[in-house]
Amino acid sequence: MARTKKVKMAGRYGARYGIRVRKSIVEIESQQRQKYVCKRCGKKAVKRIGTAIWECKSCGYKFAGGAYIPVSPAMKIVEQAVSRGREA
Numbered sequence: 001m002a003r004t005k006k007v008k009m010a011g012r013y014g015a016r017y018g019i020r021v022r023k024s025i026v027e028i029e030s031q032q033r034q035k036y037v038c039k040r041c042g043k044k045a046v047k048r049i050g051t052a053i054w055e056c057k058s059c060g061y062k063f064a065g066g067a068y069i070p071v072s073p074a075m076k077i078v079e080q081a082v083s084r085g086r087e088a
């Protein structure tokens with residue numbers, strides 16, 4: 001039991017999310033190399049230039065988004081919460 005306590009957080013995290021996390025890392029890495037559609041000019045020319053910083057190579061539009069993809073899952077959750085709030 002002492003051993004379990006020692007690695008409580010890390011141990012639990014690894015057992016539960018190890019494979020999922022590793023899979024999502026592979027997904028994220030391939031996603032961040034992709035080009036995304038620009039919100040401003042509509043061209044597929046948005047590239048990640050830094051952590052959460054994206055730039056359109058076509059029109060030069062720069063914006064902050066998700067760290068790995070232009071729209072972060074957290075932003076989607078916020079959007080969902082907002083729309084749900086409006087309905088209620």
Ligand SMILES: [Zn+2]
Nearest residue numbers: 038041056059
């Ligand atoms: Zn653009």
